[in-house]
Amino acid sequence: MTSEQAERNGVLDDVCDHAARLISAADPRLHRLSIRTGDIAVELEWSPAAAPAAPAAEPAGALAAPARHGLAGPEPCEATGRDALHHVCAEMVGTFYTAPEPGAEPFVAVGDEVRAGQQIAILEVMKLMTPVGADRAGRVVEVLVPDGTSVEFGTGLIALDTSVQAIGTPG
Structure with missing residues (x-):
């Protein structure tokens, strides 16, 4: 493997890691994520339905969502102690x-x-x-x-x- 191929594979690994993180934390209405490498593009498509769709079967070799190490845990987004x-x-x-x-x-x-x-x-x-x-x-x-x-x-x-x-x- 040439150094150029190794660099491309590293970039692709980074993009896939970021995409998996995005998908795992996205609003459940996320319908489609498309990533292109030539001239780099990321497309997100949101479903108009309020209820999340049933998960699609994962193709062989699909990315697993990475662990959320290093991310701040959610703080509750409702009133905490004081009503206001x-x-x-x-x-x-x-x-x-x-x-x-x-x-x-x-x-x-x-x-x-x-x-x-x-x-x-x-x-x-x-x-x-x-x-x-x-x-x-x-x-x-x-x-x-x-x-x-x-x-x-x-x-x-x-x-x-x-x-x-x-x-x-x-x-």
């Missing part, structure tokens, strides 16, 4: 970042008031930076996951106190 406490949760598997770039100020800090839809973090998935927005208004009570940590779908990222008067609403 809400967790903004990861909508995908990825690496959680609190700031737009290393060394920059974080999007939010404990005590900040946020509006619904305001960007509060980033999730990186396969070099794609996806904004994380607050799904409701409130005051940041706690950042639940350290910056740069790998997280699973559904992991609580930031705790908001939603009893705070929403920004921009008449009081």
Whole structure:
């Protein structure tokens, strides 16, 4: 095997590993994942049905989902203790970042008031930076996951106190 073939096989192994992680943590409505290596492309197709489809039979040699070692375990995304406490949760598997770039100020800090839809973090998935927005208004009570940590779908990222008067609403 030439070094070029070994390098290609290594890249393919990495892509397959990432794809298996994506599939294992994806929303159950994920219908199809297509990966191409020529000019690299990843396609995800979501089923419109709310109920997950029965799993298809795996062809011989199919990839097994890897163990989730090193990923942050899901924090509950419902109220914990105080009725007005809400967790903004990861909508995908990825690496959680609190700031737009290393060394920059974080999007939010404990005590900040946020509006619904305001960007509060980033999730990186396969070099794609996806904004994380607050799904409701409130005051940041706690950042639940350290910056740069790998997280699973559904992991609580930031705790908001939603009893705070929403920004921009008449009081």
